[in-house]
Amino acid sequence: MNVALLVKEFPPNVVGGTETQTMRMADALQSRGHEVTVYTKDYGEETPTDDHPYDVVRVPNVRSSPFVSTLTFVLGATLLLLRDAKQYDVLQCMMVYPNGFVGYLVSRLRGLPYFAWIRGGDYYFMKDTPGKRWSIDAVLRDTTVLVQGTDIAADVESEFDPTDVRVLGNGVELPSMRADGDDVVFVARLERWKGLDVLLEALAGTDHSLTVVGDGPEREALEARADSLGVDAEFVGLVDPEAVVEFLVDGRVFVQPSREGEGLPNTVLEAMAVGLPPVVTDSGGLPDLVTDGETGYVVPMDDPAALRDRIETVFDEDETHERLGESARAYVEEHHSWDAIVDSLESVYDDVRAGGAR
Incomplete structure (x- = not known):
């Protein structure tokens, strides 16, 4: 055709x-x-x-x-x-x-x-x-x-x-690599509706390292906000789409804290495909992609406390981390x-x- x-x-x-x-x-x-x-x-x-x-x-x-x-x-x-x-x-x-x-x-x-x-x-x-x-x-x-x-x-x-x-x-492709790192990973264009400011609030006062992949009009303000909150954040900038997986496999949890307007981000699928548990908000198509408690966690939009709680769960509970990661990869393999x-x-x-x- x-x-x-x-x-x-x-x-x-x-x-x-x-x-x-x-x-x-x-x-x-x-x-x-x-x-x-x-x-x-x-x-x-x-x-x-x-x-x-x-x-x-x-x-x-x-x-x-x-x-x-x-x-x-x-x-x-x-x-x-x-x-x-x-x-x-x-x-x-x-x-x-x-x-x-x-x-x-x-x-x-x-x-x-x-x-x-x-x-x-x-x-x-x-x-x-x-x-x-x-x-x-x-x-x-x-x-x-x-x-x-x-x-x-x-x-x-x-x-x-x-x-x-x-x-x-x-x-999404299913790579042979699996996530085995310790970072919180965020991958998106740096615009307000993607919610990185909420993630920074959630990580304030924790000792977790954050990797931010992407660029956009809010980058300078977000870098300043991370500094003011004392969040250990590395802003990588824009990378080739094929290189995103290299940052995902260094993660412990993937976070997509979008506000209203989200579709079905490739990056969440890519994270799930390498067994990286996602924590996402109830925006747009995200609740269809992530089943709360089975393939990741879904939290309300604009709620740093709820976001922090689920991130900590993934870090603190090894069995939960492994179960979510395996279920996430299996879901992507079957449906995407x-x-x-x-x-x-x-x-x-x-x-x-x-x-x-x-």
Whole structure:
């Protein structure tokens, strides 16, 4: 099958996230025998050399501001896909906004079957802006939309009248390495909604070492906050997505203290895949991924005391640490292997091509 993937950023310029997932998904689809083409943003002189087993089409855009970049990317992607629509059997839009709306336009004008995949922030941070909400609603009423967890599906269905919402999580490789370190590990873009400030509050007064992998606009403030609280925190910065596992295996516990708006972070899956017990908040798709007390712990958002309590449990109780780590890896192997994800995607492809979502 000829599959077009639409994603704004590629290859990844952040750890985790939609970009990394798209890259690995394209590899998995190509390995299964599909012909894959990724449509993504052109970075001008900063555009890297595309060395992939599939084609990459770079979409011109004007990067004078985030708004202008998004607007020109949407226009450029729409025009290119209108030009190329007859080459493809299905268009997979990574994010319901703005990419899903590109799919909507191309489908209306050229008849190309498409679906969109809500990734978290593209829904929660966009749905209350009138113009963006209108475009999200248009896609939800028109075609299949995937979400990353049952809680996200319930949120969508409580605010919209979707035609077909299905739950499908991320895929992950199962490395041979296992976690055997002593650090608290956090991997994410350094933005307020990722909740690193809450984790720093939770670790204040403890003797645990924290490894922070990632970069973002809040880095300087968070480094200062760690110093003021006396938290032993190493800010590693941005690393290649394939290098993240090297930090995960040095951990004792992985913490994802996100506020509202989280999807299904790759990094939590990657931590679980190396047997690193996760402590996460009840944000977005995280409670679907982590079963409290079985594959990790789930705590309320913005609650440093609850976060600290569960972190201490993982450090203090060796038997609990081992049990959670083994259960986490087994869960990922059963539900989030690439074979399982591609099987599900192929079913979606067949349904949207048959017009089953309309």
